[in-house]
Amino acid sequence: MKVKKHAPRLAGALVMGALSATVAAQGRTLTDQDYAKAERYVGYNAAPLVDHAVQSVTWLDDGHFWYRDHDASGDHYLRYDVATGKATPAFDHASLAAALAKVLGKPVTASKLGIASFSVGDDGRLDLNLKGKHYLCDAKGGACTAGKDDNAEGVGHEPGVLSPDKRSEAFVRDWNLWVRDVATGKEAQLTLDGVENYGYATDNAGWKHSNHAILVWSPDSKQIATFQQDQRKTGDMVIVGTNVGHPKVETWKYPLAGDKDVTMIERVIVDVAGHKVLRLKMAPDQHRSTLCDDVSCGRDGGWDDVQWAPDASSLAFVSSSRDHKQAWFRVADVHSGEVRTVFDESVPTYYESGNGKVNWQYLPESHEVVWFSERNNWGNLYLYDLDSGKLKHAITTGEGNVTEVLKLDAKTRTLWFRGVGREQGVNPYYQQFYKVSLDGGAPTLLAPEPADHTISLSPDGRLFADAWSTPTTPSVTVLRSADDGHVVGSIAKADISRLLATGWKAPEPFTVKGRDGKTDLYGLMFKPTNFDPSKKYPVIDYIYPGPQTGSVGSRSFSAARVDHQALAELGFIVVAIDGMGTPWRSKAFHDAYYGNIGDNTLPDQVAGLKELGKRYPWIDMDRVGVWGHSGGGNATATAMFRHADLFKVGIAESGNHDNRNYEDDWAEKWQGLEVTDKDGKSNYDDQANQNHAAGLKGHLLLAHGTMDDNVPPYETLLVVDALIKANKDFDLLLIPNAHHGYASASNYMMRKRWDYFVRNLAGDTPPKEYTMKPPKD
Template sequence: MHTTFGKARLGAALVLGLLSGTVAAQGRVLTAADYAHAERFMAYNTTPLVDHAVTKVHWLDDGHFWYVDHDARGDHFMRMDAAGGKAVPLFDQAKLAAALGKAGGKPVDAMKLPVTGYEARPDGRIDVTVRSKHYVCDLAAVEASCVDRATLVKTGKEPGARSPDGKSEAFIRDWNLWLRDVASGKETQLTTDGVENFGYATDNAGWKHTDKAIVEWSPDSTRIATFQQDQRKTGEMYLIKTKVGHPELQKWKYPLVGDKDVTLIERVIIDVPTHQVVRLQMPPDQHRSTLCDDVSCGPDGGWDDVKWAPDGKTLAFVSTSRYHKHAWFRIADAATGKVRTVFEETSPTYYESGNGAVNWRYLPATHEAIWFSERNDWGNLYLYDLDTGKLKHAITTGTGNVTEVLKVDAKTRTVWFRGVGRTSGVNPYYQQFFKVGLDGGKPVLLTPEAANHEITMSPDGKAFVDVHSTPTTPPVTMLRAADDGRTLATVARAEITRLKAAGWVPPVPITVKARDGKTELYGMMFKPSHFDPSKKYPIIDYIYPGPQTGSVRGRNFSSARADHQAMAELGFIVVAIDGMGTPWRSKSFHDTWYDDMGDNTLPDQVAGLKELGRRYAWIDLDRVGIWGHSGGGNASTGAMLRYPDFFKVAWSESGNHDNRHYEDDWAEKYQGELVTDKDGKSNYDDQANPNHAARLKGRLMLVHGTLDDNVPPGNTLLMVDALIKANKDFDLLMIPNAHHAYGDATPYVTRRRWDYFVHYLAGNTPPKEYELKAWPWK
């Protein structure tokens, strides 16, 4: 279900076609030139044609940040002075390229530096991150040089969680937590009683399992909040790596829906100087969070639902029940481990603390806490008294959601947050930036442009960089004052002249009515650049049903959204619609199909597609296709089974076709507890695609990687088994040793997907074995 795409080492693709009664395409014959034209619209070809699209900045200190500016010549690493608004080169790129080339043994292009991280050292040297390696570089020397940082300080290879003062990092070894001195590499063991499957800070949610340590450092770097994770009774998942000779068995702990024993955590606080482990005085907690289906939700690690007091003496955290219906705000004494429950919240469906980030905050100086709740059907902030546990008042009110709290200034009693749906007349998915007083009042809009705003605040909170854009207008990057939003400097203004000259056309924002005929749904439509309104086009629906995200995947400008435009160039209309049951709207909208996950927004997809067919004569509703990955793989197959006369062709990748065979946390949050009656029937029966296999009529391709450790391939094999027993024709593509993303096989799978819709939906003949040659890692 979690679609994080990354490179993987893969074997050759194995295709098992269960082809019966295949009808040859009757339309035109597409050539390699047609596919090459479509490929021009892939992101790896379009992104380099967008100039000055600065979408991410990195603050160095309160007054300076660095970023990468791109134009036809290449990438320019820049450093801006926030006070003066002047930008200068971050470093000498030619010198750095030469030094990195010498260190790595192969030339590095100065205008295509693969640098993703930068840090200035006190001695004048710089640290740069190049892919997975860190280099220490001296650009001031007569001959610039770079040295792999790993050769300067000999340390273990375990990834570390850096302390706030930057001097230490915590890591896991042999189920225990260790400390590494960054400067010397000296390693110290902090815990000693960790054992297999009952280790400290271990990162395993079943669908995700890494070697990173999940910890939360105190602000003064003297204490660590973490847990001892008990997986001893948790069931295991097994996969087999294919190779010549004996196969390699892979196994790890992977709790499933309905398991009696799932993973638990025992919360601890470690005093770093003394190595003393203080176990919190409470029963083991569920491995749950208020934001996602892991205790660590963000890409940079950390423990989202844990926050220290500034003095490090107390720790606030939120416990969540197994089915997410109950959340408890608690405070622990770091020295004694004593725990006090301050207040709690319940929900008939599930409680969440925000979109994109945990929004609650701990304010011990004033004995207060900021709490996020959707109790009035919208995500608002509330202020609680920590002494009494009582609600003091609402900080924000009304419709629209607070999506992400970015900063709280306890002294000025001000909160800065991103929000959606709070400005009349603005697309309800466009995030804007506001500030509001802790004591209430009307929020002040700091970014008035009717666009989606990405915000990066300075460390001192006095300024922020605002990147605003829409799907059809390129980004403008501005430095603004945090007190009133006034413009301090324009960092960059994107230019798409080269992109347009290459034939690019923007997507078409669309709105359609939901299943109820009243609720407005938002989406995007992609038409061929050579669109002819006198023709009839088959339509392909790209679907990701949620509930944790939707099909459109963001409202920022993008030169390519997946391969939607590329597929449109092959003679299709492609659409993506965020149906009911997806986030960012009201709580009731999000809860539309709670406890009915077989819904998968499909009634909204059908209603929206039919409305588009009525609106536009050039859409052929007799030729409707659908595809998706992960949750979209589930939904696209479900579409063929629940609406067999409407959807004619589906391409379903890595689907969780029966959530009883997927990790416990995700499905139990949105479908609830698995309840089985005496007759063997359960509330999870209807959501299982295999139970509807007999209804298949159209053309279905199932795709899965055999080493998918997110959605195990058994999900697709269960579907295959049901289709065979129902005597149904279908197609199957299993990719040996591929994970949830297909890595090196991605170009192959993409081309096969194009072929499938060209052949079976459009009735045309694709070119023979076209190769997508421009893929970044090919």
């Protein structure tokens, strides 16, 4: 269900099933040229044709930031001076390319440096990140030396969490917490009693298991808040590789929904200089987050629900119940370990603290807490008294959601946040930017264009870079004042001339009514560039049912969304609809199928498709297909089994088909805790796709990576077993050694997806074994 990037070895692909049973093609015979035309609109070909699309910037200090610009001549790394409003090269690209070529031992093109990020050290040298490998280079590009390798494994290569003063980094080794001096490399062990499956700061949520350290440094770099994670009673997950000889076996702790014993955390504070561990005086906590599920799920990879006081005198954190229905705001005394519960919130379904980041804020100096709640059906901010735990007043009110609190100035009592749905007549998914007083009052809209805004605040919060766009209009990036939003300077304006020259057309936004016949649902439609309204086109529904995100994805401009336009080019109408049960709208909208994951937004997909079919005579409602990955794979199988009269062809990739075989914290948040009756029936029975496999009527292709450590491959095999027992024809593609993302096999999977719909939904014949041609690095 969760998106996770891997680069696994690929041993090949195994295709099983009943391809011979497909419908005899009655239509066109497509050629390599037809597929090549479609491939023009795959992301790796379309995205490079967008010039000057600067989506975000990286601030170097209060007055300077850098960003990557791109045009037909290649990539340009620029440094912007806010005082002058001018951008200049961040370094000499040619000299740097030559210096990198020497240390890499191969040619480097100045216009294709491939720098993921860079920073400037105290010595003036550039620390360049190229695919996780760091190179320290003279600012003028004179010479480079190899630095640390983020991809390296083993002792001495553990990824560290840098302290605020940048002098130390903490890391995990042998189940214990260590610290390393950045300048000298000297290491010291901070904890001594960590043992296997009962270690400090360990990053293991089941679906996620890495060697990163989960902790929060105190502002003065003297203490570390972390936990000892107890997985000694947690059940194991086992997956087996494919190779010649004895197979590689991976085993790790993976708690499942319904397990009696799941992973727990024991909160501690570590005195770095004294090597002392203070265990907080409270019972073990669930490894849960108010943002999503695991304790660490935010974009920065840190510990989401923990904040230090500015003077490091106390520590605030939020605990969540196993079912996510209750959250407790707590404060710990960092000297005694005493813990005080200030207040708590209980909800009938699940509590969340925002969309995109945890939004609560700890303000000990004014004895206050900013708290996020959806108690009025919308995500708003509330101010609490830290001493009494009583509500003082609402900071924001009314319809629309606060999605991300980006900055809080305690002195001026001003808070800046991204929000959606707060402006009448504006698409409710467009992120806009506001400031508001902690003392209440109407928020000030700082990014007013009716578009999706990506915000990059300066360190001092005085300015922000604002990149705004829509699915149909490319980005404009400007520098604005955080006080009133006025434009201070221009950064970039995207140019899609080269993209348009290929015949590319933007997707068409649309709205349809949901299952209730009243609620507006928003979607995007992709047509062939040679669309002919006098023809009838089969329609393909791309689905991701949530509940943590939807089918459409970002509302910012994108040259390619998955392979929707490419697939449309082969003779289809492709649609994506955000159904009820997905986020960003009201709490009631998001709660639509709580406790009933088998819903998968499909009543809304069906209603929306039927409305589009009535609205547009060129949509052939007798030829409807569906596909999705992960949660979308689950929903696709559900569609084919339980709505078989509508959906004729489906491709279910890596689906979590029975959430009793998936990670506990995700499933128990959305389906609830498992309850089994005396007769053995469970509230999880209905959501299990294998229990509905006998309903299959059309063509179904199941796909899964055999080393998927997010959604284990056994999820798909449960469905395979049920289909065999039901004597159903289906197709199966297993990708040996691939994880949740198919890595080097992803283009093969894309081609198989095209072939399957072309053959079985359009009734055409695909070219034999077309080879995708992504550009080489």
